[in-house]
Structures are given as C-alpha cells and as structure tokens.
Amino acid sequence: MRIRYFLPIALTAFAATVPVIKWKTGDRSRPLPVMVTPGEPSTQQHAGTAPSDAVQLFNGTDLSAWQQHDGKPIAWKLRDGYFEVAPGAGDIVTKQPFGDCQLHVEWATPNPPHGADQEPGNSGVYLHSLYEIQVLESNRNKTYADGQAGAIYCQYPPLVNPARPPGEWQTYDIVFHGPRFAADSKLLEPATVTLLFNGVLAQDHAMPTGPTDYMKRPPYKATPAKLPLLLQDHGQPVRYRNIWIRELKAAE
Numbered sequence: 001m002r003i004r005y006f007l008p009i010a011l012t013a014f015a016a017t018v019p020v021i022k023w024k025t026g027d028r029s030r031p032l033p034v035m036v037t038p039g040e041p042s043t044q045q046h047a048g049t050a051p052s053d054a055v056q057l058f059n060g061t062d063l064s065a066w067q068q069h070d071g072k073p074i075a076w077k078l079r080d081g082y083f084e085v086a087p088g089a090g091d092i093v094t095k096q097p098f099g100d101c102q103l104h105v106e107w108a109t110p111n112p113p114h115g116a117d118q119e120p121g122n123s124g125v126y127l128h129s130l131y132e133i134q135v136l137e138s139n140r141n142k143t144y145a146d147g148q149a150g151a152i153y154c155q156y157p158p159l160v161n162p163a164r165p166p167g168e169w170q171t172y173d174i175v176f177h178g179p180r181f182a183a184d185s186k187l188l189e190p191a192t193v194t195l196l197f198n199g200v201l202a203q204d205h206a207m208p209t210g211p212t213d214y215m216k217r218p219p220y221k222a223t224p225a226k227l228p229l230l231l232q233d234h235g236q237p238v239r240y241r242n243i244w245i246r247e248l249k250a251a252e
C-alpha cells in the first residue's frame with residue numbers, strides 16, 4: 001500500500017513550475033505596455049538610431065559616457081561617426097553602471113587585418129566588466145572555437161559563425177541578466193547571455209561559468225547588481241559605433 005503514497009510525491013518533486021498569471025485573459029484593467037519609438041536600423045554606410053527609451057552610450061559625436069578603466073579621461077580616438085581603440089591606452093568603461101539589460105553594439109575590425117589567430121581585430125564587450133563577448137576578425141581568420149567572435153570567451157563558442165569580412169560593420173544585440181547572490185555571497189543564479197550576432201542567434205540563454213579570465217574558468221565572486229560596461233583594448237584599432245543600452249525590469 002505504501003507505494004501508492006510515494007509515487008505522486010516523487011512525481012511532484014520533478015514537476016515543472018508554470019507561472020501563475022494574476023490577470024484574467026483579455027483583462028482590460030491590465031496596464032498597457034509603455035509606448036517606445038523604435039530606432040532606425042543601421043546600414044554599412046550609416047549608423048542607425050536607438051529606441052526612445054534607451055541610454056545612448058555612443059551616438060557618433062561624443063564619448064562623454066565613457067572613461068578609461070583606470071579612471072583617466074578617455075584616450076580612445078573619436079573619429080567621423082565612430083570611435084576607435086587607442087592601442088596601449090587600456091580598456092574603457094561606462095561612467096554609469098548597469099544591471100540586467102538589452103545592449104546594442106556595432107563594431108568593425110581593421111582592414112586589412114593584422115596578424116593571425118587571436119590578433120586580428122581583437123577587442124571585447126565585457127558585460128558587467130566581467131563576462132567577455134569576444135570581438136575578433138572571424139570571417140577568414142581561424143582560432144580556437146571559444147575564442148572567436150561571438151564566443152563567451154574561453155567558455156562557449158557561438159552556435160554558428162555569422163561574421164562579416166574585416167572592415168565591415170557588425171552588430172551585437174545582447175540580452176544579459178547578471179548573477180544573483182544570497183546575503184552570505186553564495187551564488188543563487190548564474191548570469192545568462194543571449195546574443196544575436198549580425199541578427200543571427202549565437203548565444204541562447206548561455207550561462208557563464210564565472211568571470212572571463214585568460215585560459216581559465218574562475219568561479220563567481222559576489223558582485224553588485226549594477227556594474228559598468230567595459231570595452232577591451234587588445235592592441236588592435238577596432239572601431240565602434242551606435243552603442244545603446246536598455247536596463248530591464250523584472251517581468252511581472
């Protein structure tokens with residue numbers, strides 16, 4: 001007889017949790033979503049624009065949202081509608097910290113490319129300044145799978161390789177959720193990264209194993225919920241344009 005009681009309990013333990021929606025179907029008292037004017041998409045010739053509710057981190061004319069990682073004034077080069085890594089000047093970070101976010105970044109690697117493997121067009125978009133989405137010339141240049149463009153560096157290769165040739169503008173559209181920590185600093189939930197690389201899904205809710213480190217996979221350490229975005233100086237004059245971010249609120 002006893003088994004009759006055990007079986008339902010065992011099944012319940014493995015059952016999926018489906019969210020409960022507190023609103024009725026078609027409930028007209030449910031608040032409507034806020035209107036957002038969408039941006040214009042970019043072309044190779046022209047940078048697009050940001051949605052109306054985004055924080056514009058670079059719109060082609062000024063680098064006031066950024067500083068060098070060491071706190072010094074920005075040394076990267078403002079050019080005509082884009083900016084460029086100043087090799088040797090070091091990484092740059094946003095002055096403002098961000099939490100969970102939707103991030104749009106456009107980048108172009110030098111043409112002609114210089115070097116091979118991990119050299120040509122190496123830079124990186126570091127979410128929370130900790131988790132690197134690799135930037136690299138990956139259209140013709142070969143390197144290890146978890147080191148090419150669209151990889152979460154040294155952790156996850158991109159699902160496919162939609163890289164454009166050197167010199168062409170490429171887009172990263174990223175949805176990032178930061179890790180969650182308990183009051184005692186224990187990891188509750190790892191970070192998650194979804195990446196559309198030139199409009200093609202390259203990371204699908206991937207979970208970083210911890211912060212990016214060269215040829216290592218260190219564990220998470222408790223970090224604040226909001227941290228700056230970082231762009232990497234890896235000694236190559238990589239270009240960036242049209243960068244914007246939308247902080248995400250938890251869905252109801």
Ligand code: MG
Pocket residue numbers: 122123124132134135232234
């Ligand atoms: Mg890099």
